[in-house]
Amino acid sequence: MATPFTSDRLVSVLRAEGVRVVEHGSWRTHNRNHKGSFGPINGVMIHHTVSSGTDSSVQLCYDGYAGLPGPLCHGVIAKDGTVHLVSAGRANHAGGGDASVLAAVVDERALPAPRKHEGSSGAVDGNSHFYGFECVNLGDGRDPWPSAQLDAIERVSAAICRAYGWSSASVIGHKEWSDWKSDPRGFSMADMRARIARRLGAKPDKPKPPAAPKYEPFPGTGWFKKAPRSAVVTAMGRRLVAVGCSAYREGPGPQWTETDRQSYARWQRHLGYSGDDADGWPGAASWAALKVPKV
CATH class of the missing domain: 3.40.80.10 (Peptidoglycan recognition protein-like)
Structure with a gap:
C-alpha cells in the first residue's frame, strides 16, 4: 500500500x-x-x-x-x-x-x-x-x-x-x-x-541513452512513379496507417498502388498541402515528416 x-x-x-x-x-x-x-x-x-x-x-x-x-x-x-x-x-x-x-x-x-x-x-x-x-x-x-x-x-x-x-x-x-x-x-x-x-535482486542498469532512430532516405518522386515493389513501400504504408491517413482496404504491401498514392495524399493534406502539392506523389519534405523506418 x-x-x-x-x-x-x-x-x-x-x-x-x-x-x-x-x-x-x-x-x-x-x-x-x-x-x-x-x-x-x-x-x-x-x-x-x-x-x-x-x-x-x-x-x-x-x-x-x-x-x-x-x-x-x-x-x-x-x-x-x-x-x-x-x-x-x-x-x-x-x-x-x-x-x-x-x-x-x-x-x-x-x-x-x-x-x-x-x-x-x-x-x-x-x-x-x-x-x-x-x-x-x-x-x-x-x-x-x-x-x-x-x-x-x-x-x-x-x-x-x-x-x-x-x-x-x-x-x-x-x-x-x-x-x-x-x-x-x-x-x-x-x-x-x-x-x-x-x-x-541486482542494482539497476545505468540509463541507456536514447537510440537515434533510423529513417529511410527519400528515394525521389520519380521512383514512386515507376510503381516499385519494395519493402520501403510497405514501411511507408504502415506509417500512413499509424498517423491516421490510411485509404487501404487491404495491406499495405510492397507493391506501390493507387491506394498508396491516395493514402499519401491524405498525409499531404494533413500537413497542410493542397492542390498539386497534395497529389499523392511523395516529396522530400512530406517524406521527412512521415519518418519511415529504415528497412
Whole structure:
C-alpha cells in the first residue's frame, strides 16, 4: 500500500531503471481523478492494446473512445521498448476485479483465480489500486513480443516495485485480476515475474541513452512513379496507417498502388498541402515528416 508517485517521481523512477521514456501531451494532469480515488497503490497491472502502430496506440490510450474515456493507462509500451507516458493519475485500465486477488497482491503471495469482473457483485475498483501499462500488441497469440518490449515491461515493473520496496508478486496481468479478461496474451506472467525478481535482486542498469532512430532516405518522386515493389513501400504504408491517413482496404504491401498514392495524399493534406502539392506523389519534405523506418 503506497501513495501514488508525483509525475516527476514517476519519470525519475523509470529512467533510473534504464527505461526509455517519452512524455505525451499533457500527461501530468491528464487523469480521471474526478471519477474516484487514485490510491492507495498496491501494484502494477500489464495489458495489451489489441492494436498496432505506436502513434495510433498511444493516442488511443490517451484519448480513449466513446464507451471508455481516456486515459486508458499510465504508460504505453511500444514494440521498440519505448514507454510513452499518458497519465500520472487515475486511468480507465483495470476496471472491476476480485478482492481476493487484491489481498494476495497486498500480501505478496500466490494469486488465486479471479472470480469477479466489472459490474459483478463484490468487484473491487482496480483503477484505484494499480499502475497500468498497455503494451502494443494485437493480443491474438500470433503478434510477436520483441525482446525490447519484454525488457521494457520487466524494467517498468521492477522500477515501480523497487521504489516502493515491493517484490515481483506485486505485478499482475489484467487476466489475473478479472475473470473475463485475456490480456496480456502471448507471454507468461509467471515468467515475467521471474524476470522482474531477478532484476530486483541486482542494482539497476545505468540509463541507456536514447537510440537515434533510423529513417529511410527519400528515394525521389520519380521512383514512386515507376510503381516499385519494395519493402520501403510497405514501411511507408504502415506509417500512413499509424498517423491516421490510411485509404487501404487491404495491406499495405510492397507493391506501390493507387491506394498508396491516395493514402499519401491524405498525409499531404494533413500537413497542410493542397492542390498539386497534395497529389499523392511523395516529396522530400512530406517524406521527412512521415519518418519511415529504415528497412
